[in-house]
Amino acid sequence: MSIANYLTVLDEQRDALARNLAAMGVSASESEKLNTLVPKVLQIPQTKSNVTLFQSGIDALHDYGETIYTFYNDGYRSLSGFAETYPNFCCEDNGYALSYNMTDFGWAGEVFTISTTPVAISSGKSILFSYKSGSTEAGVMYLVKKPEDEKTAYDLAQYVYEQIQSESAVTINFNWLYADSYITTLHSCKNVSPGEYLLAWKGVSDNTHPLIRTIKILEV
DSSP: OOHHHHHHHHHHHHHHHHHHHHHOOOOOOOOOHHHHHGGGGGGGGOTTTTTTEOOSSSHHHHHHTEEEEEEEEEEEEHHHHHHHHHHTOOOOGGGOOEEEHHHHOOOTOEEEEEEEOOOOEOOOOOOOOOEEESSOEEEEEEEEESSSSOOOOOHHHHHHHHHHHHHHSSSEEEEEEOEEEEEEEEOOOOSSSEEEEEEEEETTTTOOOOEEEEEOOOOO
């Protein structure tokens, strides 16, 4: 990506974040810079419709160890099990963020990560990601309709991955933005049909090798 295109993407992300913050009752202007807008995310009023799917920290493995699942070369695992096998993925050294690192996965290792917590999605919802990235590159998230029958968390993870592979998931394309400190971006669900969904995303241990701190579903 050229510098000009990178700056355009950065401006678009800043403007969208400012608009969304303003819509949620937080004073924000599109003329501000990302480093002043990002702390304002913490001022977003917390309501029952806002759902935290992952939050890094010392309690991350306890709180999300059995609700976040992965699919990698060796199959499906809960976050707790995956972190035992790949010790740099969610550990004390990285603040218990999700780290798609080259030490664990080599170059271009693809880790599909799946939240088995159903979330209500409508045109007024946005997906919040807080992360670091080593490069500005294309990324993708997936929303899969919650199945009608009851499934274990393991079976839900398998179901979501199979829906992605069969191209039955709703895709939300975005750009990882280069950031050596955490930034926060919002991604609109305005084109998604209302319903209960499961969220998944793909992290790659390439130039981006993202480090994800927070994932939330917010009402805009």
